[in-house]
Amino acid sequence: MSLDPARLIPMANAIRALSMDAVQKAQSGHPGMPMGMADVATVLWSNYLKYDASAPSWPDRDRFVLSAGHGSMLIYSLLHLSGFAHPTMEEIENFRQIGSPTAGHPENFLLPGVECTTGPLGQGLAMAVGMAMAERHLNSQFGDDLVDHRTWVIAGDGCLMEGVNHEAIGLAGHLKLSRLVVFWDDNRITIDGSTDLSTSENVRARFEATGWFVNSCDGHDYADIARAIDEAQAQDRPTLIACRTMIGRGAPNKQGTAATHGSPLGAAEVEAARKELNWQAAPFEIPDQVREEWRSAGSRGYEARTDWSTRLGDSEHKAEFERRMAGDLPEGFDLKEFVGDLVREPQKVASRKASENALAVINSRLPETVGGSADLTGSNNTKTEGLETFTADDASGRYVYYGIREFGMASAMNGMALHGGVIPYGGTFLVFSDYCRPAIRLSALQQARVVYVMTHDSIGLGEDGPTHQPIEHLQSLRAIPNLLVMRPADAVETAECWEIALQQKKRPSVLALSRQGLEQFRTEEAEENQCAHGAYRVKEAQAERRVILIATGSEVQLALACAEALEGRDIGADVVSMPCAELFDEQSPAYRDRILPNVGPEEILRVSIEAGTSFGWERYTMLNGLRIGIDGFGTSAPAPDAFEHFGFTSEAIVPKILAKLEA
């Protein structure tokens, strides 16, 4: 389509007007970025981006990621103008108001066309890397006919300064993700003022050092923007386009300054901008011709999409492709048979090893899994036999060597999961969940099925010591909404937890797995997935019940030993394994009361045993129950010595229980 400024200037100014008016009305928001990047976005959305506004979830659409999510009015304007059903003009008028999908930052679960939630800086670009990986991977499996699209990103200085940017672009450069193009809004302004205040970096040279093609353009010159994009599309590696722009472009007195970044322009400046831009329409009104131009841009992809649908209809891969993109597991998929084998032939293995064994089955039956590890492949046990490596030359591999990039890995997995068609899982040590915690939070917020394989889940990792021993991590992760934290206690539970994780279409999971060997106590056939209850009784009191021991993961075997010692003293003790507290909390009150009757410690003493902080365990033990935990940092020692040091032996625990019973 045409790059004629006479056509594009009013289109871009429509974005500027909507952005400044919506922020002004809300008395809150960020007009500077949308006004500065309006021209680049207009060229992209009117001439390059492959999409059909009438079909936002077309699988072969290009993905557009507004990494600088504070400029949310840019994408809301684009979606509205190009003809997406939402946001409506009313919704734009309700920018940042309760109940409107036009939230302060773009939320993928509120608006089709918003590919991912952005705002936490740097993560949009890092997720785009995952989307570009998923595209090449699916292309290798389904061919150009079905999968052949690009990923476009608008990023600001903040996105580039954040540490995750280094990890993300390193991975993208290494994998030569040529379908990825990043527009850098090079406006030389951050919140605190000029970028000179805090950085002296040669951004171009840094991207070149990591294998990117670096281009630049005048971000307010349509032909120059188009030239830069054309050149980018011809590359065999990812491209950064440095767009020289003026923040707040069009606001005559404030443009080019931090004053336009995060505050309304003010009524007078909005008025002045209208004059400067020669924009005569009232707030929230779009002249018919501008609207028509935008609508025709938004329907540019209609034919491509219908052609694609025809190809899909003719494809032998149709059913499988649709299943994969819908995120459905194969009909009847479960791990019952595998669990049955385990029950018949019990194993004493570390749960990280049990996870590998379960994964071997999963990976052989689910072609959509894409595994990886942040340089701990042999420790996380994430690479099962036959998984080939995802490389720059061959994206068909289902295993990614992410390098020492936990945050980049987690972000890429978010991007893959949101792209659809793959189920990503990736490993690191549980303690390093901190390194990717911002992305774990976004998995949960974005309702993305990502499986975090987090091994070495307690002081049981032994000699590596306090820096590597998680203490607060299990509880800190459990505090995140919409995230399943699962800590299986033996090989059967590990398989069950994997099954649960895969079934969560809208929820990420963390699997916390041991380094050390665990006895298998689940040796009887069960009709259903016991872990799906979150917590269940693994051993019933023999003598009159005075105690309920609640444990997770490697401490369940310890709880069983304590129970045996108590029964020896004629004190009845249930043992409850709680692989997933979140799922237990979702059970019916009747079920919960059956496992943990709501009676005080004078009747039944509840005792929790988990080799981590006791913080938060009052939810299950009651305040006057007993909590066996570790409320300081760990220690460097062989695992048995570390457990003994912190009182994780039945010899140390049972007397505490007895004392409490007698108190």
Place this chain on the structure above:
Amino acid sequence: MSLDPARLIPMANAIRALSMDAVQKAQSGHPGMPMGMADVATVLWSNYLKYDASAPSWPDRDRFVLSAGHGSMLIYSLLHLSGFAHPTMEEIENFRQIGSPTAGHPENFLLPGVECTTGPLGQGLAMAVGMAMAERHLNSQFGDDLVDHRTWVIAGDGCLMEGVNHEAIGLAGHLKLSRLVVFWDDNRITIDGSTDLSTSENVRARFEATGWFVNSCDGHDYADIARAIDEAQAQDRPTLIACRTMIGRGAPNKQGTAATHGSPLGAAEVEAARKELNWQAAPFEIPDQVREEWRSAGSRGYEARTDWSTRLGDSEHKAEFERRMAGDLPEGFDLKEFVGDLVREPQKVASRKASENALAVINSRLPETVGGSADLTGSNNTKTEGLETFTADDASGRYVYYGIREFGMASAMNGMALHGGVIPYGGTFLVFSDYCRPAIRLSALQQARVVYVMTHDSIGLGEDGPTHQPIEHLQSLRAIPNLLVMRPADAVETAECWEIALQQKKRPSVLALSRQGLEQFRTEEAEENQCAHGAYRVKEAQAERRVILIATGSEVQLALACAEALEGRDIGADVVSMPCAELFDEQSPAYRDRILPNVGPEEILRVSIEAGTSFGWERYTMLNGLRIGIDGFGTSAPAPDAFEHFGFTSEAIVPKILAKLEA
């Protein structure tokens, strides 16, 4: 001193022998890095590093940071050989055993000479940036006579791939920290195998892009190493020295492979290495001549140190310098007068603004504070009047524009605090505590006095929406050991919390502060700092006490409103403000029982009100109490609407309390 290989080879081989023998004996550890970097370390510690083994805490010593902390046997060998009191040979023989200071990764709180705790990759180098900043800053205040040293770092590929590296070197390059030299152990091996598996980066070009001088050397050629160091010392900016090394150098069959990275070499290979190195001494024995050479290296700095002591003795700055380096506050420092003024003239301000007001007093009275923000200066209210900017040209400034680098900022603050002589504080939004969480954990583990100023501490920030609204963050931070999380409720509490934070010589603090205005309810003179109790009664029940409302921060005013409504129904209600749960937990049982009597809800119903997850609040409400919290993600809306939406109004809360009382 001499670079004669005949002298240095045995010295370096002593490191290799101790490292492989200690790992072999422990059957656990990382021999590859110490053996690969033994030559570089020997040149540095015998010819350049300014230190005196007999005085590990000499303030003007060079700082040495083993950022690749898994190679801990390198620094243990260096400390032992050069004559530090610890580790003794017995302690080295007990490498990675319980109670020995030779932990799996180096811990600053276990061994003098270990400047910081390393192991979590990337953070050592990032802390070194802070140390180098502290050095220049103190130099600007105390002159070359007292402060004139360098910071040296050994980093591996992992340290360079982690995202924090980008933030750290960007900051160091911008500030032209010429006293910082980083040795990169360029061995082309990571845990998963060759670095080619996961990275294609031109590391040299990336460092150059951020303003570093980049040099290289043969890491096994003493003269070449020395040349590279000489050149580095002549620069006006930080230096990276790429040291081409062979991992596990000396182990003839395994060197150069990932097999030497994280496992014992095995008895046969240790034997073979002894032959290869021509090392005849038995395990844990050092030939006399080698020991003498190392001892003379370790006492090289004796004279420099005693000269320095003489200069200090003669200096007009002596008392102030010693106070600063000891980390003591000025005699009699407190904020009582400021608090008194507030009590007399109550203010309704956001606690972030109250924090700025307190900081204005603090910064005027404590010359050791160094503030900053990760590009949110105007939002975090961290820059008080008169604070000048710390720049490349002038390090005397006490305010750092850290840029959009939360993790880099937090790591630099750790480095500053550990260097001593300054008290760093820095700001970001509370939700972005996730971005620097690994460094917050290290503040706590390292017992470093860092003050995190975390504003926008709840849904009360309003329109920015779920990505910016903390939910799980307060509780997740409270779960970290040895960290004070303080959420003051008005201007007086904010000042009290600042006073507490500054008094913590061995503990970091997080101040969680509101964006929105808060009524001041503390309007009566108090003899002591009320917040120091962690929780205290701000309003006593008038009618017979049936309820205790426990609230923090902005929700205390809401609790007061609820109490008023309850009293209107003749239901007595205490209101307890709990600015710091950790400090409350440290109070005497008698005090705690006075505030929260240990009786069931049928006598006194406990209700918590905090605009964040309810997870963990059972510790204070009891299981059958009532928790008013937010157990999902936030929403984008003006603050009052958001609070109403989530039921944070007395109209919504009081009926819940009544229902519970009647149940």
